Structures are given as C-alpha cells and as structure tokens.
Amino acid sequence: MKKVIGIDLGTTYSAIATLDDLGNPEIIPNPENNNKITRSAVYIGKDNAIVGGKALEASITEPKKVAKKAKIKMADEVVFSTKEGEWVDGKKGYTPSQVSSLVLSKLKDYTSGVKKVVITVPAHFAEASRTATLDAAKLAGMEAELINEPTAAVLHYANLPAVKISGRVLIFDLGGGTFDITIAKVKDKKVEVITSRGDIHLGGENFDEELIKIIDKKYKKAKDYANSNLKTLEKDLSSINFYKNKSKSIKKTCKILVKEHNGEVPNKLNKLIKLPGVGRKTANVVLGNAFNIHEGYVVDTHNLRLAYRLNLTNNKNPIKVEQDLVKIIPKKDWLDLSHMFIDHGRAVCKAPTPICNKCLLNKICTKIDVNKRK
Numbered sequence: 001m002k003k004v005i006g007i008d009l010g011t012t013y014s015a016i017a018t019l020d021d022l023g024n025p026e027i028i029p030n031p032e033n034n035n036k037i038t039r040s041a042v043y044i045g046k047d048n049a050i051v052g053g054k055a056l057e058a059s060i061t062e063p064k065k066v067a068k069k070a071k072i073k074m075a076d077e078v079v080f081s082t083k084e085g086e087w088v089d090g091k092k093g094y095t096p097s098q099v100s101s102l103v104l105s106k107l108k109d110y111t112s113g114v115k116k117v118v119i120t121v122p123a124h125f126a127e128a129s130r131t132a133t134l135d136a137a138k139l140a141g142m143e144a145e146l147i148n149e150p151t152a153a154v155l156h157y158a159n160l161p162a163v164k165i166s167g168r169v170l171i172f173d174l175g176g177g178t179f180d181i182t183i184a185k186v187k188d189k190k191v192e193v194i195t196s197r198g199d200i201h202l203g204g205e206n207f208d209e210e211l212i213k214i215i216d217k218k219y220k221k222a223k224d225y226a227n228s229n230l231k232t233l234e235k236d237l238s239s240i241n242f243y244k245n246k247s248k249s250i251k252k253t254c255k256i257l258v259k260e261h262n263g264e265v266p267n268k269l270n271k272l273i274k275l276p277g278v279g280r281k282t283a284n285v286v287l288g289n290a291f292n293i294h295e296g297y298v299v300d301t302h303n304l305r306l307a308y309r310l311n312l313t314n315n316k317n318p319i320k321v322e323q324d325l326v327k328i329i330p331k332k333d334w335l336d337l338s339h340m341f342i343d344h345g346r347a348v349c350k351a352p353t354p355i356c357n358k359c360l361l362n363k364i365c366t367k368i369d370v371n372k373r374k
C-alpha cells in the first residue's frame, strides 16, 4: 500500500505527516533537528534558499531577504521583493506560490521522495488561493489534492475508535496567522461542511502585534510605567509568564530610570546591572541589541552548555565562560553567535538529549554523544 502523505502548509508553521502501519497519523519530523513543525519562512539568497528556523536566523543579518506569511498572500498579485524586504506589487520578485513551493520542497525532503500529497487549506480559501497552492505543489515536484482544514480535523476526530459523534460540530481553528470557524455535520463518520468563515489577520501573531500596540500607546515612556497603578500594569501584562514579578520589577526599574537616568535606559554595563532584575546577561543583551555596544558576551544557559560541549571553555561559571569566549571570538560576532548558540541549543544541542547524529557541528564537537557517556 502506498503511504498517504498530508501537509499542513501554514502561515507561520508547516508540517508533514503520514500514517503509521496501524493507520494512525504521525508527523514526520525535520531530520536536521527533530522538530515536528517547520517555520514557513524562506531566506532567499543570491544563489541559495533556506527554509525554516535557519531562515529566521539569517534574517538577523539580512532581514530583507526573508519571506514570511506567503499563505495569506496566495490570492494577491504580489511578489516578495528581496530589495524591499516585503510583499509588493510588481514583477521582480517571488510570488507567494514560488515561496510556498520552497517550503513544500523542504517538507518533501523529510520523506523518501513523495510525489502525491494532500494539502490542507482554509475552508474559506478563494479559488485563486487554491490554484496558487496547487501551483506551489507542482513547482515542488508534487501532485496535490486539497482538503479543507476543518474537514481534515473533523474527519480525524470522527474516525477515532473511541469517538462516537453524530450531528453538528463546531471547529475552532486559531492558528499562528489565521483564525477559522466552521460548522460541519457528521453522520456515520462522514463529514459535510455546512459553513465556514475565517479571518486571515486574526492569528496568534496578530494578537501579539495588537497587544504590543496597546502597550506601546499606554506606556510610551519610562515615566508611564513608573507612575502606573501596579494592579493595572499586572492586568496589562497578564499574558506573559511571571507577570506579577515582572510588573513589579518594571515599575521599580522605571522609577529608577526616571529619577537617576532622566527616563532613559543607560548604555553602560555598570549602570545597567544596578537596575532591579538586570544581571550581566540581560545587560549585555540590552547593550548589544539596543545600542550595538558589545561590552561582553551573553552567556545564558544555552551558550554555557554549547561553549563547554564545543570545547571553547573548561569553565562552568558564566563569568569565567564569558572571559574565555571574549578571548577567542571576534567582538563583531559576539551578539550573532550568542543568538545562534541559543537557537542551536534549543533545537539540536538540547541539555539532556542532544541530537548529535543530526548536528552540523558533530565533526568538530569534542563532546559528541555526551549524554551517552558514563
């Protein structure tokens, strides 16, 4: 029997899945890092294209070359211009279909050369978007059939052995880039979509952007935080982890900024580390990102682990590790390298179980298979 392959070509993340020998769906992870989802972001270089988390890494140095959210542009006559770094009207650039085909090609590489696939699309996708999605699959060397996302969700749910549903069901699909709501009728494990509506600007990322706008409007300067009511500030920041402690620290820090630094964030390490909740690591992050000042190397938990595993230091104390790293890494690379180590540490060189057999550094790493050593 031929394997059935399904692809969720998402606005922010994509995934590819197949059925196991028992007919249960299973995601095929990215062999490079074992992640089940792949960022739908594409770095378009002069001679190469990079898809996924690495495309976002590349956007640190070349932000205009990274195309994102091609899915919500599928019906638009726009191209991604690497000159302007955005989707624009015009002919010189990459159509949403071409960008999506690069994402699909990447996912295809996780399999052993699949040719036929089923791709999920929003139920409200217009004909033009559907045609563009099929074109993208063709460009990626695959023949595709489309299935509406809510239909796929209900089909899976209704066919679970333990589930017995009959009647109308509501499918609530809040994705990273879009929101869809669908009503479907299920009878004898057959699904019929009655109606579906969606908004391509109402995904998780849009929520984040709107929240940032609200916070930005209300709290423009340090004095706005300093003079805020703590309970209101907590409420405004309640969507982030440890918001109570963070609200307290922000208010306290901003009072100091107003009183001692004229309401501005100081650009000196010795002044930053005197602020509440700011250690050497945070101070270096602020200096590097906000002021482009590289006074020190940011040693967080991932950099600590990577520096040790890659034999860049024999120390385990963050201050000593920083002293070792600044001696061997050029100053201009401190910020970028620390970001790269953070990403590599999260995706591949994980603390308890590094994925050494997929690691690009395994030829030079002295601690390869460190978790298997006694």
Ligand code: SF4
Pocket (backbone or CB within 6 Å): 309, 310, 348, 349, 350, 354, 355, 356, 359, 360, 361, 362, 365, 366, 367, 368, 369, 370
């Ligand atoms: S080979 Fe293993 S231990 Fe070494 S950097 Fe890669 S993932 Fe980490």
